[in-house]
Structures are given as C-alpha cells and as structure tokens.
Amino acid sequence: IGLSAAHHVYASQEWADTYQLPTLLMPAYTDLTAYPKSTFAEKEKLIIISDDEALYRAKVGEKLKQLKDYKIVTIKNMTFDKYMDLATRCRFSISFGEGFDGYVAQPIYQGGIGFALYTDEFFPNDRFLAYENFFGSEKEMIDKIVPTIRGLEADQKRYEDLNAALRAEWNALYSFDDYIARIGKLIRKEYEKFPRADAHPAASKTKSTMNGKKRSESSKKAAASSSLKSPTGKRAS
Numbered sequence: 022i023g024l025s026a027a028h029h030v031y032a033s034q035e036w037a038d039t040y041q042l043p044t045l046l047m048p049a050y051t052d053l054t055a056y057p058k059s060t061f062a063e064k065e066k067l068i069i070i071s072d073d074e075a076l077y078r079a080k081v082g083e084k085l086k087q088l089k090d091y092k093i094v095t096i097k098n099m100t101f102d103k104y105m106d107l108a109t110r111c112r113f114s115i116s117f118g119e120g121f122d123g124y125v126a127q128p129i130y131q132g133g134i135g136f137a138l139y140t141d142e143f144f145p146n147d148r149f150l151a152y153e154n155f156f157g158s159e160k161e162m163i164d165k166i167v168p169t170i171r172g173l174e175a176d177q178k179r180y181e182d183l184n185a186a187l188r189a190e191w192n193a194l195y196s197f198d199d200y201i202a203r204i205g206k207l208i209r210k211e212y213e214k215f216p217r218a219d220a221h222p223a224a225s226k227t228k229s230t231m232n233g234k235k236r237s238e239s240s241k242k243a244a245a246s247s248s249l250k251s252p253t254g255k256r257a258s
Contacts, residue, residue: 023045024042025044026046026047027047027048028121029194030143037214037216043215045207045211045214053105053127056108056109056131057109058131059110059132059133061132061177063110064111065110066090067091067093067111067113068085068088068113069094069095069096069108069113069124070094070116071095071118071122072117073117080159080163081115081117081162085167094111104127105131108128109132109133112133112174113136113170113173114128114134114135116137121144121145122137125137129184130188134173137155138155138156139156145194149190152183152187153183
C-alpha cells in the first residue's frame, strides 16, 4: 500500500511519517490545450468566483460591489466547457477555497489573474506571497483586492508581466511529461518518501487531526456566517 498526494505540500516526509506509508507526488494535471487563451485587450470586465464558503467571503463581496463596471459570476452548476469559456473571457478570478486551485490556475493559463488567500496547507511555499494577487491575511485581501484590481486593469504591462510570472510558476510545477512519468512511477511503485523507522506516527496523527478539526470548525463558522506589486508581478515594498 502506498500514498499518492496531489498537492506538492502534502508529498512530504511529514505525511509519509504520519500515515506510515511510502509517498509519491501525483500533481493534478489538467490539459487545457483545447482552450486558446485570450489577450489583455480581449478580456472582458468579468470576475468569476468560486462557490466555496469562507469567513471573509461576505466582506470581500461587499468590497467588490464598488466595481460597478464589472460583472461577477459564481462558478456553480455548469459544464467544464462553460466554465472554461468564462475562465478565458474573465479579467480576474477569485478563489474562496484552497487558493492554490483551478479557480486561480486555469484563468491564469488563459491569460488572466486569479486572487486568493495564501495558506500553508495548499501553497507549495511562502514565496507565492511575493505576488500581489495572493494575500497574507483575510484583512489584507478585504482591504486590497479592489485597489489591486484597479491598478492591474489600468496597467497592461503590469497585468501581463504578473500573468507571465504566474504561468512560469505553474509550468515549473505541472507538465504533461512529468504527469505521465509519475503515472509510470506509481505503477512501478517507485515512491519518493518513505516512513522513517524512528518516526512517531501517533504524535503526527494527533497534529494532523487537530489541524483537520480546526479546518472543520472554520468551515462550520463560515457556513453559519456567510451570505454570500510592481511591473515584474512582485508585490511592491
């Protein structure tokens, strides 16, 4: 028995020790070659948002009401082709879920910019905080999302440079050739991380369970309360 992990952050020694299983990274690769991207000039004043619940969602939604010239569409009850049509046409997207997910990545691959709250749980590393479309706290996202949108839409070079930098980040993590190679490794049981003999899985499981409990409690609170950088793409100092 082995463990395959879709997120880079999960394919770690800690998780191999936690579950006492050999572990292999199996990134969730999505082939988007059938969907040509659009240029800055072709982008519409459209923002797509995920249907995830989050404690800060309603406050971000209130801020987005300032963007009266934009149409905002929630991704819900639609085919993937319909979603990709919106992901290609939209100028911006917002994920209220994992953040390092398709609601951010696919619009980026289509030439756009996706916004999200940075979390250690899903992002590969904190280097992504250097990009102005990823926020380090709920308050920062609430306070800065509208000014960031206005700044990016007014500066084509800043917008395109940020998109190019983000595409490079994703391309370094995901590729078709790597995906196929990893399927072969899984078939051959060529794992990358192995549980250490001196690890204490019980302690690791306790930590994992506590983290899961915190996420669960946060989700419940969200369900109860929700009503709803510079030209290089780096955050300005």
